[in-house]
Amino acid sequence: MTVVSESVSSVVAACAQAAHRAAPSLAAAPDSAIDGALSAMAGRLRDSSPALLEANEVDVSAAVADGMSAGLLDRLRLTPERLASMASALELLASTPHPPRSTFVRDLPDGLKLYERRRPVGVIGANYEARPNVTIDVASQLVKSRNAGVLRTGGAALGSATALVRSVIAPALSDVSLDPAAIQLVPTPDRAAASALVSQPAHVPLVILRGSGETTRTLGQEAARHGVRTLAHADGGGVLYIDADADVAVALDLVKRSVDRLGVCNRLNLLLIHSSVYESVLPQVSSLLDALNIAVSLPPHNHPIGYEWALDSTREATVTVLPVSSAAEAAEVANRETSGLAACIVTTTRATAEAFMDAYTGTGVFWNATTRLLDGFKLLAVPETGINIDKVPGPRGPVTYPDLCLRQYAVLPA
Template sequence: MVDEVVEACARAAKQAAPSLAAATDEAIDAALAGMAERLRANADKLLDVNNGDVYVALEEGMSSGLIDRLRITPERLTAMADALLLLAGVPQEPRETPVRDLPDGLRLVERRRPVGVIGANYEARPNVTVDIASQLIKSRNAGVLRTGSAALQSAKALVRLVIAPALTDAGIDPAVIQLVPSPEREAAAALVRFPDLVPLVILRGSGESTRELGLEAAKHGVRTLAHADGGGVLYIDGAADLDKAIGLVASSLDRLGVCNRLNLLLIDSSIYGEVLPKIQETLSELGIKLSMPPHEHPIGYEWALDPANEATVTISPVDDAVQAAQVANEKTSGLAAGIVTEDKAVADAFMDAYTGTGVFWNATTRLLDGFKLLAVPETGINIDKVPGPRGPVTYTDLCLRQYAVVPA
């Protein structure tokens, strides 16, 4: 039954997709601006629905970090609207780019084409409904969205009050964005089983369930852009400005339920004894516990996924910057790592040795975010170690390359 519901959504999106693919740049951007306008106009209704989702989640014992993800505040709603307007104002990528002249009076051009229909499975974060829908619309891809049951009512309200009417007013078939109405977890697995309808699925969230969905997709010939694991690393070098380091530790923990928060803190062994009391004092003021060596868990254990211990950071001494980078490479997901130092040569050594998605010098890993880095929302953060979109994935990545040979 769930498979049939998801398949119906996929077929509806595919049928409507040509309406979006053929839309003018002006229509696309009008739809995004209309979404921003409707977010503000329907703020009270949207916040009301979201409060209902939060109330149910609290009754069911959801952790504070996950509640933080689920909640839409007036400030977050305003930020969502601002992001949409920013995206609407970004010039479209050229649909055709000249490559070179060929013999016999021919010319090679590279064309950008939409995928068609892209699926997205994401955690209980209502704002992601708007983030992903906006990226799909900007890239002219129809979409089938599936969110966790905790956020389903908020997501439905966003589609009904914001996304669909904005598309309609812009002259685009609102069926291009489908939201799976079923709360069952099985809907996520169903989404990756229709390669002819949904050839690409964005998998957001962290942990084993996302990896399992990736394996299920591979069995059915569906490609994925997956974000299965997170956890930011910060290394404090012996040549660090300690006040700056303490400030970065604190700013890296402003939200505990997000993937790019501080998870593993590494400190140069030459200053470990000096810095540790200051770190302990700072984290105690923030209500954060330290997991001290010797550790009874993997050193890269992601605390954001542990509802009972979200307010925890792992700490460990290391010999130098290169060893810190090696620990981050080998023991963590490879999402993001930063170094605090005033020595450029040491910073360069760390950044050259670290192979992960984002590397930061005297900056917080919380910056690894589409909006903060690239000034556009993201569909997720890809940490694959193969060619393809890596880091924050935005609308510019959601296309197919087509070579065309035409008369010069």
């Protein structure tokens, strides 16, 4: 259990209380105000680009001086192109229809009618890695779902996140007469603030957890002790299986497109190759990855098969390779050895693809398509708060604004 100082606890509690007070402003807001706030965020993001890039450069320079790895720096860095993409995503989200707040279910005896209603949670917390874009992604999803929020980011991105909240999010809420205090950013880089965030059940009953596996699992356990529910994105690592009947050119293209960014959870992490083509395909794969400056870990491995390289700052430019005897074994290995985030099969045979897709139990399964597609924006055309890989009922896969609600049954007279 993490020891949280009184000062850190007080800072987080103050954020939680402020968001709690502001939550009714969002809950009662009309659709036009919610979408107006998101549109205003897009406009302010564009207008504030120079200042945002300047604040981000301070974060990046400090991270470089601290020896941050290339993959983590890629996550931390903002560019004009990334800011433009973030603004476009906000505009798209603003134009996306709202789910109905009340849906008729059926008639009941005695002339009564049953409705299912959607209600906001109130305040949702989010603890996430040092990625400035996630500040906008999460905040926008919370606003769209009419939830207030308390955000806590990795210390390396705190300057960038602060600039985004002060220059984009808060003033955009004010632009449409919504309470700007609805989205709070924990102002301390102290890691203990994450533990404090999952210890506020009265004000923050649900917390989205993103980041490295062990840290996120520990926070989930702390949250459970305090009666706080979590949506956790703890582990990642995409799997790609090259079948005996694969089109090798397609397979090589997917391998290349699956390692375009090494610091993300849905990148290629484990490459499985059918044993009958292993000797012929492996040299081609190795040559391709070598040209991309990516190492190949071959058997016998001195690490777990599903080891997530994206979290290894010293060896993130690595892919694990393993021969398997069939699509069934490939699915079994993916189920047993990895987090269950996503897996792809490369094959020209439909029956083999369907057997693999039926056997794999993870969150996303792909046929002749890269696992990099397991992303809220790429799949669902809206930003995500994270990817939930829990094996229990509830939102699974990319979590977006329709998932951030409570179900309420209402019985009314006809």
